[in-house]
Amino acid sequence: MTDSTGTTAPAPTADLDGAAAPDRSGLYLVDGSGFIFRAFHALPMMTRPDGTPVNAVLGFSNMLLKLLADVKAEAVAVVFDSARLNFRNEFYPDYKAHRPETPEELKPQFALIREATDAFCLPSLELDGYEADDLIATYARLAQEAGRPVTIVSSDKDLMQLVGPGVAMYDPMKNKHIGPDEVFEKFGVQPDKVVDVQALAGDSVDNVPGVPGIGVKTAAQLITEYGDLDTLLANAEKIKQPARRQKLIEFADQARVSRRLVQLEANAPQPKPLEDLRVREPDHRRLIDFLKAQGFRSIVARVEMEMKRDGRIADAGLPASPATPGAVDADGVVAPQPTATVEKRYELVQDLAALEVWVRRAQASGVIAVDTETNSLTPATATLVGVSLSTAPGLACYIPLAHGSAAAAAGQLDFDAPPPPKQIPTADLMAALKGMLEDPAILKVGHNFKFDHQLFARNGVTVSPIDDSMLISYALDGGAHGHGMDELAELHLAYTPISFKEVCGTGKTQITFDQVPLDKALDYAAEDADITLRLWTLLKPRLVEARMVTVYETLDRPLVPIIADMERAGVRLDQDALKRLSQDLAVRLVEIEKDVHQLAGQSFNIGSPKQLGEILFDVMKLGAGKKGKTGAYSTDSSVLEELAEQGHSIAQRVLDWRQLAKLKSTYTDALQEKIEALTGRVHTAFALAATNTGRLSSTDPNLQNIPIRTEEGKKIRRAFIAAPGNRLISVDYSQIELRLVAEMANIQALKDAFRDGLDIHAATAAQVFGVPLDQMTPDIRRKAKAINFGIIYGISGFGLSRQLGITPGEANSFIKTYLERFHELKVWMEATKSFARDHGYVETLFGRRCYMPGIQDKNPARRAFAERQAINAPIQGTAADIMKRAMNRVPAALAAAGSHAQMLLQVHDELLFEVPEAEAEQAAALVRAVMEGAASFSVPLVAEAGIGSNWGEAH
DNA sequence: TACTTCACG
DNA sequence: GACGTACGTGAAGTAT
Numbered sequence: 001m002t003d004s005t006g007t008t009a010p011a012p013t014a015d016l017d018g019a020a021a022p023d024r025s026g027l028y029l030v031d032g033s034g035f036i037f038r039a040f041h042a043l044p045m046m047t048r049p050d051g052t053p054v055n056a057v058l059g060f061s062n063m064l065l066k067l068l069a070d071v072k073a074e075a076v077a078v079v080f081d082s083a084r085l086n087f088r089n090e091f092y093p094d095y096k097a098h099r100p101e102t103p104e105e106l107k108p109q110f111a112l113i114r115e116a117t118d119a120f121c122l123p124s125l126e127l128d129g130y131e132a133d134d135l136i137a138t139y140a141r142l143a144q145e146a147g148r149p150v151t152i153v154s155s156d157k158d159l160m161q162l163v164g165p166g167v168a169m170y171d172p173m174k175n176k177h178i179g180p181d182e183v184f185e186k187f188g189v190q191p192d193k194v195v196d197v198q199a200l201a202g203d204s205v206d207n208v209p210g211v212p213g214i215g216v217k218t219a220a221q222l223i224t225e226y227g228d229l230d231t232l233l234a235n236a237e238k239i240k241q242p243a244r245r246q247k248l249i250e251f252a253d254q255a256r257v258s259r260r261l262v263q264l265e266a267n268a269p270q271p272k273p274l275e276d277l278r279v280r281e282p283d284h285r286r287l288i289d290f291l292k293a294q295g296f297r298s299i300v301a302r303v304e305m306e307m308k309r310d311g312r313i314a315d316a317g318l319p320a321s322p323a324t325p326g327a328v329d330a331d332g333v334v335a336p337q338p339t340a341t342v343e344k345r346y347e348l349v350q351d352l353a354a355l356e357v358w359v360r361r362a363q364a365s366g367v368i369a370v371d372t373e374t375n376s377l378t379p380a381t382a383t384l385v386g387v388s389l390s391t392a393p394g395l396a397c398y399i400p401l402a403h404g405s406a407a408a409a410a411g412q413l414d415f416d417a418p419p420p421p422k423q424i425p426t427a428d429l430m431a432a433l434k435g436m437l438e439d440p441a442i443l444k445v446g447h448n449f450k451f452d453h454q455l456f457a458r459n460g461v462t463v464s465p466i467d468d469s470m471l472i473s474y475a476l477d478g479g480a481h482g483h484g485m486d487e488l489a490e491l492h493l494a495y496t497p498i499s500f501k502e503v504c505g506t507g508k509t510q511i512t513f514d515q516v517p518l519d520k521a522l523d524y525a526a527e528d529a530d531i532t533l534r535l536w537t538l539l540k541p542r543l544v545e546a547r548m549v550t551v552y553e554t555l556d557r558p559l560v561p562i563i564a565d566m567e568r569a570g571v572r573l574d575q576d577a578l579k580r581l582s583q584d585l586a587v588r589l590v591e592i593e594k595d596v597h598q599l600a601g602q603s604f605n606i607g608s609p610k611q612l613g614e615i616l617f618d619v620m621k622l623g624a625g626k627k628g629k630t631g632a633y634s635t636d637s638s639v640l641e642e643l644a645e646q647g648h649s650i651a652q653r654v655l656d657w658r659q660l661a662k663l664k665s666t667y668t669d670a671l672q673e674k675i676e677a678l679t680g681r682v683h684t685a686f687a688l689a690a691t692n693t694g695r696l697s698s699t700d701p702n703l704q705n706i707p708i709r710t711e712e713g714k715k716i717r718r719a720f721i722a723a724p725g726n727r728l729i730s731v732d733y734s735q736i737e738l739r740l741v742a743e744m745a746n747i748q749a750l751k752d753a754f755r756d757g758l759d760i761h762a763a764t765a766a767q768v769f770g771v772p773l774d775q776m777t778p779d780i781r782r783k784a785k786a787i788n789f790g791i792i793y794g795i796s797g798f799g800l801s802r803q804l805g806i807t808p809g810e811a812n813s814f815i816k817t818y819l820e821r822f823h824e825l826k827v828w829m830e831a832t833k834s835f836a837r838d839h840g841y842v843e844t845l846f847g848r849r850c851y852m853p854g855i856q857d858k859n860p861a862r863r864a865f866a867e868r869q870a871i872n873a874p875i876q877g878t879a880a881d882i883m884k885r886a887m888n889r890v891p892a893a894l895a896a897a898g899s900h901a902q903m904l905l906q907v908h909d910e911l912l913f914e915v916p917e918a919e920a921e922q923a924a925a926l927v928r929a930v931m932e933g934a935a936s937f938s939v940p941l942v943a944e945a946g947i948g949s950n951w952g953e954a955h
Numbered sequence: 956t957a958c959t960t961c962a963c964g
Numbered sequence: 965g966a967c968g969t970a971c972g973t974g975a976a977g978t979a980t
Contacts, residue, residue: 702974705963799970861967872971908964
């Protein structure tokens with residue numbers, strides 16, 4: 001990070017926070033109220049086991065912890081607003097009148113944050129009738145007069161007016177020091193003129209009116225020219241621009257009122273004397289008790305770690321430290337280090353000699369974090385732009401490879417462009433790193449390493465062994481929160497990394513990474529490798545504590561190179577067929593649209609649910625309509641189907657239109673655009689840490705929801721084809737989730753039916769409805785099938801009734817009979833819900849945990865939802881685990897058999913392969929065998945295979 | 956950016 | 965009797 005003041009050390013030894021080190025004496029005034037709101041909005045909603053929301057409490061606690069680790073202040077105070085109204089409302093009642101109501105999830109957190117402040121043993125300040133900002137101004141003045149340096153800890157621009165001699169600001173969210181230069185950057189004037197600028201520009205958030213038509217830029221210009229607000233207003237007549245002159249004269253009083261609103265009160269009464277704001281030694285046991293009660297496991301770990309380091313183990317009754325922080329133990333695991341105190345040393349590596357140092361460091365420590373930068377998010381075709389490495393917390397480098405050469409690469413000559421910087425040729429870098437990246441004694445750590453693995457593979461390097469901090473987090477905390485690097489850095493390191501959009505911009509002005517200047521690229525890329533290593537250091541040991549090593553090591557981690565290969569292989573599409581389908585659909589959509597408009601008696605946008613609802617229910621008056629919490633009419637397919645059954649032909653036509661419009665926009669049009677020119681194929685990305693249950697997901701494009709259920713949809717599936725001379729093989733598990741229900745709940749009758757190879761829906765129908773198999777009707781079987789599915793989803797009478805179009809009463813009696821026939825199921829469902837309530841998570845048969853926030857929720861609807869999730873997650877998750885076991889074994893099994901089959905896609909219970917025609921039968925049989933043998937239960941696993949020249953035929 | 960709808964398992 | 969319902973995803977389009 002580069003300090004914008006330009007006053008600190010130059011790269012490569014940039015300062016830790018991109019700012020002058022915080023002063024280690026003096027007074028720190030923390031804007032508590034500001035933090036509550038920022039933390040609340042910055043962090044995803046999270047709750048403690050009892051359902052109390054705590055995201056703002058977590059953000060706040062993290063901030064305090066980081067602050068206390070960063071600075072050795074002699075005095076700290078956390079300052080809060082006391083009430084919504086203050087003295088400003090007396091002369092301007094509308095002040096902050098536009099503020100939205102405090103969100104419900106935030107309200108209970110105010111008291112907890114006061115508690116947190118006490119638990120940290122920090123003094124707090126608040127005063128009726130004054131804002132936190134006024135108290136900050138007052139105490140800043142007092143300290144300044146006493147000759148003590150002051151740091152205001154806040155991200156609020158309204159406090160910038162206080163910056164001056166002896167008073168600085170520090171924004172802990174952005175890790176940024178704010179001095180006079182930063183204030184000038186923001187307001188265009190020195191801090192003492194900030195109120196004048198704000199008085200003119202106003203502030204829509206706080207409802208400060210200012211002068212209409214004048215923004216910060218103009219205000220700064222005027223104040224610079226005239227010196228201050230009063231002089232400006234007194235000389236308003238002299239302003240040249242007529243509109244501006246007129247506004248300033250007309251709104252002079254409003255500007256003066258605005259100044260009174262933004263001017264902070266530095267002479268407020270003092271709730272506590274300045275001397276009382278001393279930092280006291282925290283009561284660690286109390287602090288840990290508080291943090292534990294909120295469920296903040298990672299912070300507790302950090303506090304305990306710092307206590308160990310400080311030799312305070314005994315008084316907290318903690319076990320002795322297993323390792324010295326920073327040291328490497330017998331397993332090659334680096335013990336966690338308190339990260340906030342580590343200094344950043346980022347280096348740009350532009351020649352092989354400098355690189356050599358990093359390779360030696362990796363050899364010495366046995367661990368290195370690796371991250372790649374590219375010009376695209378599709379690793380199968382992206383150009384490698386740079387590589388970053390980190391070998392210790394704070395110690396990282398960036399190796400640029402293709403910066404500033406975009407024009408040259410495109411074969412264009414641009415004599416005005418600066419020459420590309422000195423860079424190691426990509427092939428030379430690969431040659432230099434190959435030994436290290438393939439060295440079995442050096443662990444390579446990445447965050448979402450699948451991406452990087454693919455890039456190295458394309459450059460002839462098979463990275464091994466690897467660890468993935470994203471997948472470790474997923475195994476540890478799946479369902480509790482997301483696992484992206486930025487989110488984890490906030491959560492575990494109390495740090496906000498430089499965002500990609502800060503570096504590359506967004507929207508139309510977005511640039512690719514090769515266009516990023518080297519100094520910025522270094523800050524961003526080196527930081528990614530640094531954070532990856534820090535996260536790994538923190539999270540890896542937790543796998544052992546959480547007994548999640550097996551899940552990670554045998555299910556998720558081995559998948560990285562395998563899925564990287566699938567993505568890289570991509571799948572072939574018949575572009576001509578898609579094009580013809582698009583054209584055909586376009587013609588039919590126009591026809592249907594004409595029909596619908598005629599039936600409606602007017603033209604409107606059929607794709608707009610709002611307009612459609614109004615046409616159907618207001619204009620045509622087809623029934624009552626109205627639904628949904630937003631007050632809009634629901635027009636989803638169940639509503640339209642009902643209308644169609646009542647004989648309203650417009651409803652059926654709209655359904656037809658919807659289906660075709662969906663197929664065209666989401667599939668036949670979009671898929672063509674996803675064909676990569678470089679390979680002629682489509683390369684999806686499988687997300688390995690996206691779902692709450694352990695399933696994969698597929699994006700860009702999503703190839704796990706290609707149509708199949710309708711005849712029109714099947715045409716799209718037939719556009720997925722094998723390369724010439726090859727075939728596609730599809731192998732899918734038969735009824736895997738229902739088999740797992742039988743296994744996990746130990747339902748004897750169901751297990752017998754599966755063992756006997758019966759038609760499972762007919763068999764359950766026979767059991768539940770007492771109809772002999774030879775008298776089974778399709779309708780009875782359909783009902784049994786719906787119940788079977790319902791079980792997997794955490795059945796409810798209401799849901800089943802909607803599915804079957806029967807009354808909830810009938811549905812409930814079906815469920816009752818079902819649970820009587822399969823009595824073991826009820827026991828299992830109750831036990832599973834109870835386990836979820838006790839632990840806050842459920843487990844798959846292979847030990848993967850799925851956290852269930854909401855299982856303790858006071859709201860019965862949300863709790864019921866969590867209970868259904870608790871039933872479904874072990875079933876869906878175990879099926880996902882089994883599929884992962886199969887996928888981990890298939891490539892090796894194929895290779896051992898000398899097969900050239902390539903795995904292409906996974907669709908939850910199905911695998912798709914491409915294979916030379918002559919090997920198809922053999923490969924299909926082999927894959928079936930591996931899938932069926934992926935787990936061994938008392939219920940057999942059955943997989944079925946199909947072969948064809950396209951996906952529709954193979955399935 | 957949020958909501959609605961719908962494609963799949 | 966509350967509450968709003970089948971579980972898990974991702975993408976496109978409209979409305980704000």
